[in-house]
Amino acid sequence: MPQFRESRFFSVLAVFCMISFIGLVTASSAPDDTVGKQMRKVKKAMKTLHKIAADPAQKSAAMEAASSLQSAALAAKGLLPRNAKRMEDPKAKAEFIAGFRKAQIAFIKTSLDLELAIMDGDKDKVATLLQALEGMEQRGHKTFKKRRQ
Numbered sequence: 001m002p003q004f005r006e007s008r009f010f011s012v013l014a015v016f017c018m019i020s021f022i023g024l025v026t027a028s029s030a031p032d033d034t035v036g037k038q039m040r041k042v043k044k045a046m047k048t049l050h051k052i053a054a055d056p057a058q059k060s061a062a063m064e065a066a067s068s069l070q071s072a073a074l075a076a077k078g079l080l081p082r083n084a085k086r087m088e089d090p091k092a093k094a095e096f097i098a099g100f101r102k103a104q105i106a107f108i109k110t111s112l113d114l115e116l117a118i119m120d121g122d123k124d125k126v127a128t129l130l131q132a133l134e135g136m137e138q139r140g141h142k143t144f145k146k147r148r149q
């Protein structure tokens with residue numbers, strides 16, 4: 001009888017350990033909930049767009065890359081950059097978050113125009129808009145990514 005109790009104890013312990021392990025694994029492969037993760041998707045899409053956005057033979061792949069850039073930027077828009085998480089002054093924090101959100105909105109709008117230019121096969125516009133997106137990246141990083149505090 002004590003032997004039965006002991007093996008039951010170990011079975012319960014094993015189940016408990018498995019549940020904890022699954023919990024840990026799911027927590028570490030957490031959802032795409034950081035600006036950094038979304039930015040890496042933006043970077044990947046930009047790389048593709050630079051290669052194929054002006055190539056009429058690759059129009060649908062370029063449209064798809066533009067869409068994934070938009071989705072990633074849309075997700076980033078609703079998240080908090082690391083700098084904002086560190087800010088303590090509520091007024092400065094609110095201004096910082098609003099500025100970040102507006103910059104992401106402008107970025108998304110331009111990326112939608114880029115998709116239109118790709119669809120229209122307008123190579124000059126594609127080039128201008130890709131450049132505009134890069135300018136936004138530079139300004140965005142200077143204002144929101146550069147470590148503060």
Ligand code: HEM
Binds near residue numbers: 136
């Ligand atoms: C062509 C456009 C862009 C590219 C390719 C790009 C790429 C990147 C990359 C590779 C990172 C580092 C991610 C990491 O590993 O942690 C990053 C971080 C960041 N980017 Fe961008 N980015 C772009 C546009 C923007 C724009 C428009 C903004 C602001 C509106 C922005 C704000 C940030 C911020 C705040 C971080 C730091 C992450 C954090 O604070 O949580 N980026 N970006």
